[in-house]
Amino acid sequence: MPDDLRLHPPRMAGQNTTTVAGPEDGKRRHGLRRLLRGALGLGLIALAGFFLHDRFYRLEAAHAVMAGAPMVLRAPLGGVLEAPAGPAPRIGDILPAGTPFAILRNPRVDDSRRAELMAQLATAEAERIALDHRAAHAAAELAEADRHAALFQQTRTATLRARLAEVESAALAAEARLQEAEQALRRSQSLHATGNAPAAALDQATRAAAVARAERQAAVERRAVLMAELEAAGQGVFASEAATDRSATQQFRDRLRAAAAELEAQRLEREARLAALRAQLQEEAGRLERLRQAELSLPVAARLLHLAARPGEQVLPGQEVAVLAECGRPEVTAAVEAHVFRGLRLGQAARFRPAGEDAALPGEVAALRAEPGRAEGGLPRFEVLVRLSPESGHAAACESGRLGRLSF
Numbered sequence: 367m368p369d370d371l372r373l374h375p376p377r378m379a380g381q382n383t384t385t386v387a388g389p390e391d392g393k394r395r396h397g398l399r400r401l402l403r404g405a406l407g408l409g410l411i412a413l414a415g416f417f418l419h420d421r422f423y424r425l426e427a428a429h430a431v432m433a434g435a436p437m438v439l440r441a442p443l444g445g446v447l448e449a450p451a452g453p454a455p456r457i458g459d460i461l462p463a464g465t466p467f468a469i470l471r472n473p474r475v476d477d478s479r480r481a482e483l484m485a486q487l488a489t490a491e492a493e494r495i496a497l498d499h500r501a502a503h504a505a506a507e508l509a510e511a512d513r514h515a516a517l518f519q520q521t522r523t524a525t526l527r528a529r530l531a532e533v534e535s536a537a538l539a540a541e542a543r544l545q546e547a548e549q550a551l552r553r554s555q556s557l558h559a560t561g562n563a564p565a566a567a568l569d570q571a572t573r574a575a576a577v578a579r580a581e582r583q584a585a586v587e588r589r590a591v592l593m594a595e596l597e598a599a600g601q602g603v604f605a606s607e608a609a610t611d612r613s614a615t616q617q618f619r620d621r622l623r624a625a626a627a628e629l630e631a632q633r634l635e636r637e638a639r640l641a642a643l644r645a646q647l648q649e650e651a652g653r654l655e656r657l658r659q660a661e662l663s664l665p666v667a668a669r670l671l672h673l674a675a676r677p678g679e680q681v682l683p684g685q686e687v688a689v690l691a692e693c694g695r696p697e698v699t700a701a702v703e704a705h706v707f708r709g710l711r712l713g714q715a716a717r718f719r720p721a722g723e724d725a726a727l728p729g730e731v732a733a734l735r736a737e738p739g740r741a742e743g744g745l746p747r748f749e750v751l752v753r754l755s756p757e758s759g760h761a762a763a764c765e766s767g768r769l770g771r772l773s774f
Contacts, residue, residue, distance in 0.1 A: 701749055717774075
């Protein structure tokens with residue numbers, strides 16, 4: 367029998383035959399197993415790296431709480447707390463901006479300063495009235511002194527004019543006597559030259575001419591003096607040898623004018639003092655009004671969280687009245703791990719995703735706090751405060767708390 371027939375007998379119908387694998391198939395299966403083991407190892411490494419990154423390198427906080435920025439209403443003055451008109455606010459109510467919250471009244475305000483200012487004002491008013499009376503009396507006396515001074519000036523001027531006319535007449539007479547003396551002198555000189563007149567007659571005529579010239583010169587000088595006095599008198603100056611340049615009436619008028627100027631200065635000083643006292647009194651009245659009553663109103667929309675004082679209670683200046691959450695300033699607070707805390711800095715950008723929402727709200731890190739011994743085991747507790755952007759306009763800021771995830 368041939369060898370090929372012994373090695374490969376003929377197949378019967380329905381008979382299963384098994385093919386013996388060669389060396390190439392074993393190598394192929396071995397390479398596939400190695401590839402699968404490598405892929406599995408890489409997957410495990412990637413999974414471990416993801417968990418390590420998420421645990422140690424990803425900066426986020428899973429349990430973050432969003433609420434409005436805390437706002438404390440304090441009493442600006444001491445007094446009795448009263449509720450404003452209308453329904454009283456309750457814990458949890460959202461109050462719009464400008465809502466009257468409480469009224470403070472203090473009926474036991476010390477107004478002694480106001481009474482003192484009113485007394486000073488009354489005294490200054492009385493002094494001003496007295497000065498007005500004195501000024502009016504001085505003005506009447508000054509008017510009378512002006513009339514007497516004008517009358518004296520007119521009289522003095524008329525007297526000087528009369529004396530000037532008299533001096534001018536005397537000057538004319540002196541001029542006539544001088545002409546007569548000069549004519550007599552010329553005749554005596556002619557007669558003495560011809561020997562018809564003695565020397566004594568010539569000397570007498572010469573002396574008479576000299577005396578006439580002196581008399582005329584004296585009259586001219588007296589006329590010039592009177593002309594100067596008349597011109598000065600027209601300007602109110604009376605110059606003479608026997609008196610001063612101011613008459614007694616004028617001196618009295620000068621004293622009255624000085625007194626009137628002094629009274630006017632005192633009146634202006636009293637007016638300034640009155641104005642200052644009125645301003646102080648008005649300011650004191652406003653201060654007392656502010657101390658007697660003050661209204662507490664909300665500057666912004668906020669949610670009422672806590673009432674520290676009730677209507678009818680006596681509060682002190684600066685005492686806490688209520689605690690609210692400001693709706694327009696949402697803040698997020700979260701406790702973070704130490705490695706997250708170390709990776710943060712003030713002003714760093716952050717995003718808060720409220721639970722159940724897809725949109726994330728932008729913000730920035732506003733505060734980093736580390737409180738020693740607060741966490742378990744005495745380890746420090748690390749907290750971060752993120753102030754969200756006011757443009758986000760998220761209504762949940764007025765809620766008492768909203769959970770979410772904070773990422774940096």
